[in-house]
Amino acid sequence: MKCSPKICPEQVTSVTRSHPVQLDTRLPGFTAPRFTSVTRMNALTTQHFDDPVAAYNRLAQHYARLADRREAYLRGMERIILSRIPRGTRSLLDVGAGDGARALRIAAETGIGRVVLLEPSAEMAKKSAAQAEVWPIRAENVLAERPEQVGTTTHVAADPGCPVERSSMDYSEHQLPGENRACDPRTAEGGCPHIVMTSERFDVITCLWNVLGHIATEKRQSVLNVMARLLTPQGKFFLDVNHRYNLHSYGIVPTIARWTRDCLFLNERNGDVIARWNVCEATISTYGHVFTHREIMRFADASGLELEERVVVDYEEGRVRRFAFMGNLLYIFRRSSRMDSSSAPQTS
Secondary structure, eight states, rough: OOOOOTTSSSSEEEEEEOEEEEOOOOOOSSSSSOOOOEEETTTTEEESSEEEEHHHHHGGGGGGHHHHHTHHHHHHHHHHHHHHTTTOOOOEEEEEOTHHHHHHHHHHHTTOOEEEEEEEHHHHHHSOOOOOOOOOOOOOOOOOOOOGGTEEEEOOOTTTTSSEEEOOOTTTOOTTTTTTTTOOOOOOOOOOOOEEEEOOOOEEEEEOTGGGGOOOGGGGHHHHHHHHEEEEEEEEEEEOBBBBBHHHHHHHHHHHHHHHHEEEEEEETTEEEEEEEEEETTEEEEEEEEEEHHHHHHHHHHEEEEEEEEEEEOTTTTOESSGGGEEEEEEEEEOOHHHHHHHHHOOO
């Protein structure tokens, strides 16, 4: 059967163990595509992927239509970010960049000359613009070195049989994206490095559409630690997450049930969910997580990030709302002063 939006509408749902809720979500993606189970339900093939990259490799061909369904939200989020990027911003890192269109639009609107797309899903990365620079790795596999030689990026291959690639890049003149692409999934024949060690710093880092919720629980803190270190001293980190108590999207009963559970049995896995997409002839699912404000602030404090602003954004209309229970949460962080003072050179 030919897929069309009218015949096979794409849907995204997410369920906890007890309470089904409606949720659109975005994955960062990770390793080689594979699925762990296939079942038949209501004439649809159901594929569950333990690793979100496999799910996103499978979803890549449908990504544009999935984004179209949430255009109001995504464009509303972009407008908020654009209004908060300072003049003179020169570099942007987008974590979980998808097809890169979002980051490239933001860069074009603000005159940012250096854009890096961090996207481990090979199928998604193939859809990015030809001139884009792609780091095809997991967010948790980026390591921030000390900035004594800012602008030097060392790519370390995960395969011991693969030679280490070094890319010593001078960004003083902010070359166009892609001129120093060291490893690109669209051109490399396997063996792409799985770790990047970099001393480069970025004026803006974005991690949007709940990318953080698809990073393993035990690795979220280390990812945010690295994001804080990758910011320039005056840089901004934009983090968009799905709010666990978004009553507007989830409804009263599931939201109250989640809140009650957190009050009585607080656990870091309380927000774990299964994300499902009904895409034409298949249902695709993978792991996800939805957050509380307290959870995000605990991560931020441990990472050396200070909250500059929190914005509540309606998931249906993309409008700014007053109360947290009316939408998802966009955080604008900066490096804390204590982080900068601790990294400053010591003098006697």
